[in-house]
Amino acid sequence: MSGKNNPLIFELSKQGRRGYRLPDLDVPHRELTSLVKSHLLREQEPRLPEVSEVEVIRHYTSLSRRNYGVDLGFYPLGSCTMKYNPKINEQVAGFESFVRLHPLQPEESAQGILTLMHELLVGLCEVTGMSWGTLQPFAGAQGEFTGMKLFKAYFEKRGERGRNKVLVPDSAHGTNPASAHLAGFEVVEIRSDSRGLISLDSVKDHLDESLAGIMLTNPNTLGLFEEDILEISEAVHSSGGLLYYDGANLNAIVGKVRPGDMGFNVVHLNLHKTFSTPHGGGGPGSGPVLVSDTLLPFLPVPDVVKRADGYHLENNRPDTIGRLSGFYGNVAVMVKAYAYLLTMGSDGLARVGELAVLNANYLKERLKRSFNLPYDRTCKHEFVLSAQQLKERFGVTALDVAKRLLDFGIHPPTVYFPLIVPEALMIEPTETENIEVLDRFVEVMETILQEAKENPEALRQAPSRTPVGRIDEVLAARKPVVRWHPENGESSETGAQP
Amino acid sequence: MIAYLPHTDEDIEAMLDVIGVDGIDQLFADIPRELILKEPLQIPAGLPEYEVYRRMQSLAERNRVQNISFLGCGSYDHIIPAVVSHILSRSEFYTSYTPYQAEMSQGFLQAIFEFQTMICELTGLEVANASLYDGHTAASEAAVLALNSVRRGSDTILYSSTLHPFTRQVLRTHFSNLPVHLEEIPSRDGTTDLKDLAAKLRPGVAGVILQSPNYLGYVEDLSGLAQELHDNGSLLILSANPLSLGVLKPAGEWGADIAIGDTQALGLPSYFGGPSVGYITATEKLLRKMPGRIAGQSLDQEGKRAFLLTLQAREQHIKRERATSNICSNQALAALATAVYLATLGKQGIREVAEQNTQKAHYLYHRLVKETAAEPLFDRPFFNEFPIVLPKKAAEVLPRMGERGFYAGVDLNRLDPSTPEGTLAIAVTERRTREQMDRYVEALKEVLQ
Numbered sequence: 001m002s003g004k005n006n007p008l009i010f011e012l013s014k015q016g017r018r019g020y021r022l023p024d025l026d027v028p029h030r031e032l033t034s035l036v037k038s039h040l041l042r043e044q045e046p047r048l049p050e051v052s053e054v055e056v057i058r059h060y061t062s063l064s065r066r067n068y069g070v071d072l073g074f075y076p077l078g079s080c081t082m083k084y085n086p087k088i089n090e091q092v093a094g095f096e097s098f099v100r101l102h103p104l105q106p107e108e109s110a111q112g113i114l115t116l117m118h119e120l121l122v123g124l125c126e127v128t129g130m131s132w133g134t135l136q137p138f139a140g141a142q143g144e145f146t147g148m149k150l151f152k153a154y155f156e157k158r159g160e161r162g163r164n165k166v167l168v169p170d171s172a173h174g175t176n177p178a179s180a181h182l183a184g185f186e187v188v189e190i191r192s193d194s195r196g197l198i199s200l201d202s203v204k205d206h207l208d209e210s211l212a213g214i215m216l217t218n219p220n221t222l223g224l225f226e227e228d229i230l231e232i233s234e235a236v237h238s239s240g241g242l243l244y245y246d247g248a249n250l251n252a253i254v255g256k257v258r259p260g261d262m263g264f265n266v267v268h269l270n271l272h273k274t275f276s277t278p279h280g281g282g283g284p285g286s287g288p289v290l291v292s293d294t295l296l297p298f299l300p301v302p303d304v305v306k307r308a309d310g311y312h313l314e315n316n317r318p319d320t321i322g323r324l325s326g327f328y329g330n331v332a333v334m335v336k337a338y339a340y341l342l343t344m345g346s347d348g349l350a351r352v353g354e355l356a357v358l359n360a361n362y363l364k365e366r367l368k369r370s371f372n373l374p375y376d377r378t379c380k381h382e383f384v385l386s387a388q389q390l391k392e393r394f395g396v397t398a399l400d401v402a403k404r405l406l407d408f409g410i411h412p413p414t415v416y417f418p419l420i421v422p423e424a425l426m427i428e429p430t431e432t433e434n435i436e437v438l439d440r441f442v443e444v445m446e447t448i449l450q451e452a453k454e455n456p457e458a459l460r461q462a463p464s465r466t467p468v469g470r471i472d473e474v475l476a477a478r479k480p481v482v483r484w485h486p487e488n489g490e491s492s493e494t495g496a497q498p
Numbered sequence: 499m500i501a502y503l504p505h506t507d508e509d510i511e512a513m514l515d516v517i518g519v520d521g522i523d524q525l526f527a528d529i530p531r532e533l534i535l536k537e538p539l540q541i542p543a544g545l546p547e548y549e550v551y552r553r554m555q556s557l558a559e560r561n562r563v564q565n566i567s568f569l570g571c572g573s574y575d576h577i578i579p580a581v582v583s584h585i586l587s588r589s590e591f592y593t594s595y596t597p598y599q600a601e602m603s604q605g606f607l608q609a610i611f612e613f614q615t616m617i618c619e620l621t622g623l624e625v626a627n628a629s630l631y632d633g634h635t636a637a638s639e640a641a642v643l644a645l646n647s648v649r650r651g652s653d654t655i656l657y658s659s660t661l662h663p664f665t666r667q668v669l670r671t672h673f674s675n676l677p678v679h680l681e682e683i684p685s686r687d688g689t690t691d692l693k694d695l696a697a698k699l700r701p702g703v704a705g706v707i708l709q710s711p712n713y714l715g716y717v718e719d720l721s722g723l724a725q726e727l728h729d730n731g732s733l734l735i736l737s738a739n740p741l742s743l744g745v746l747k748p749a750g751e752w753g754a755d756i757a758i759g760d761t762q763a764l765g766l767p768s769y770f771g772g773p774s775v776g777y778i779t780a781t782e783k784l785l786r787k788m789p790g791r792i793a794g795q796s797l798d799q800e801g802k803r804a805f806l807l808t809l810q811a812r813e814q815h816i817k818r819e820r821a822t823s824n825i826c827s828n829q830a831l832a833a834l835a836t837a838v839y840l841a842t843l844g845k846q847g848i849r850e851v852a853e854q855n856t857q858k859a860h861y862l863y864h865r866l867v868k869e870t871a872a873e874p875l876f877d878r879p880f881f882n883e884f885p886i887v888l889p890k891k892a893a894e895v896l897p898r899m900g901e902r903g904f905y906a907g908v909d910l911n912r913l914d915p916s917t918p919e920g921t922l923a924i925a926v927t928e929r930r931t932r933e934q935m936d937r938y939v940e941a942l943k944e945v946l947q
Binding site: 006008009010013017018019020022023025026027028029030032035036037039040041042043044045046047048049050051053056057059060061062063064065066067068069070071072075077080082083084085086088090091092094095096097098099100101102103104105106109110111112113115116123126127138139140141142144145149152156173174175177178179180181182183184187224225227229230253255256257258261262272276278279280281282283284285300321322323324325326327328329330331332333335338339341342343344345346347348349350351352354355357358359361362365366377378402403406411412414417431432433434435461463466467468469470471472473475476477480481482483484 | 500501502503504505509510512513517522524525526527528529530532533534535538539540541542543544545547549551553554555557559560561562565571572573575577579581583584585587589590591592593594595596597598599601602603604605606608609612614615616619620622625626628629631632633634635662665667668670671674675676717721743745746747748751760767768769770772773774785791792793795796797798799800802803805806808809811813814815816817818819820821823824825827828830832834838840841842843845846848849850851853854856857858860879880881897900905908913928931932933935
């Protein structure tokens, strides 16, 4: 397909076309320059497209057909928990009386949403075994940043400013070290052992007065439960440090085990993972943060509180870390997550964890017959294969496998992560996939393996059935084109500028 | 029975057989026994869909959204064309993840590339990213961008006291415990005191953050400011309601280096404050220090135009603690809403909406000032939002206006105690009719009597 078949909206533009009719201005028109002095007004018109409504709809509908979501098929993207997004959640989140709420309207006129936010926090605290929290963080990474700020506030209050080291496993998500660093901590990477786990040994060298704490994902990004968690937790606490729980992988243990019971002081959740809210092609997500008693005074403001006369937003918290974002976070996402909590209940959530783990172990057992599984243990919600042998024997990489999966209409696993597995393929099926889907995936993976043996070159050229073939990343980084340039006109249709 | 869980008993048996265990419990045997919950979670048992619907409906009914709204201060009641929610409900978009696999995600990547272009056009700058969380956190990201881009050792960010109070709070939260100096520039008669700003300029100032229209609604006059900052080696960061840029001078024309703000006004409902979208655009030379995802254009193997996430070496999943930001998930679907909105309104439409906002706000302003006991806070140019000072406390006036069916405005003293008591920020969008505004004036006359 050439650029001409998939034009940018700007390339469809024709002078004078309009896509929307506004109500006529019903107040007397005054010269704009009599209202705002002309030197404060814009000189050059923005070159926005000029298209009719029909063209808008066809353009974006056509783009949607060049995209892939969970509603189209299997999406085993590791650590992303791409489960089904229930439609009732979307429907109720669309109620006018939620949608049109203004964040600064009187609290007594927003009791429905404040009740929902409060109840959601109560539910999340029960699920995680924590005391209270905040729904403000927009996504997991902001949740991590919030958690690290809470660490800082706690140690400042105790006069322990010297505690500036945060331990982060080599298998951790990249946001962990980035968030800790951003909050002003020194990041110390600790190594996973031969089991793929963090052992007491790997933390014991760091248990001194400079230790602020440790960030752990449990189960970790290999999909393995950190078995020594109670010993680690005790050791970190007894040396005066705190524990942070990255909730990206909570789906594995939801309803079965709680981070609070493991001794974590701060937990963030991803409502767009465990709690079924759609990821929207990269957001909006929601990353609530929950804390143990010791950190309660430092929670961000405003806090959602329940009093005899109803629910309120409370700003009076002397030891708070402050405000994290403009208003209260991605409220629409909270509405969807709350609907999910009501739908699943205590019985349903426990089943989620069980079936997510069952699906992952089933797939692991079947795939390890043909692919290398570096850490061969009972996994939780996900597992990591390595294409290292494929690479050595046939010159076929994890990337090639991923790209070939696209040709079969399956979204590939997460590749090249965690960093401790060479040529990693990180597979998370989630609980909402049935056995036929899993069997089909195994079949496709085995076909790809066969192709690797017989015709590796074809794999290196994959994909061939997608709207575009493999894309030149080096060109994109060397000569970045991050916007359309009108002056390039027709020539931009044929691609990036030389 | 749970409708989202497809496993039959036979499926489970067959799967356990393949795994070689007798029961699901054995798959949790690696977890210390004392950690496994003995009792179910203390939350109610699950409900059928229709009961969930009714519970959610009864919660929604406890919100009151029928009042005619003149509320603003960062969230506005605009018209949203029907096409926006239609496109957003395409599940190929909303049930997708971040477009890591570009060949399978050309649709979203192209839409984001178009979004970036539109925001660049509106702000008059050269490069944009795929979105940030909101306009307030965008200020922190812009400050970091400035600190990373100017001469080494620069550790100070100046910001105006006319930034939205929440933006100022978010900045302070962000940089507390960090070796960065934040200094507030006072205001004079409703806009930034530029003389004070000039006096504070010194080596070490990485950037200066201003907002226009500022939190009071007034348009800041930045003539000559960019040059002054550049001569000092500092960057100018300008926050703006992007809808105002349909008529007002954008960052690029002021000579600013970085533009930020929140696109809620462009196609997104207020939804109790979120989701919205933080935007950031900048001059080309700042591209490699930008935070977050960026959609870029390239070629596929056959030389066809194709889109992908580019310059990923800046990001946390590659650079870890040395990344330009920790942001991962952003507000992609909400950014798509803004793109569809801007495409639908188009070049002429965006100017027309912006102009209608200006005209209507000035209509109400002139009636209020002429006919009621309310006084303007200052005599300054504004866009679609202005402050008036009531002869009574806002806390007295607002409930009585509420009884008459109006959310009459935001009590600015509650938002920022340095604003005089009785100051009301009144926002007027294209959605308000003359008849509503006329009734508002009559209601306020009654209440102020």
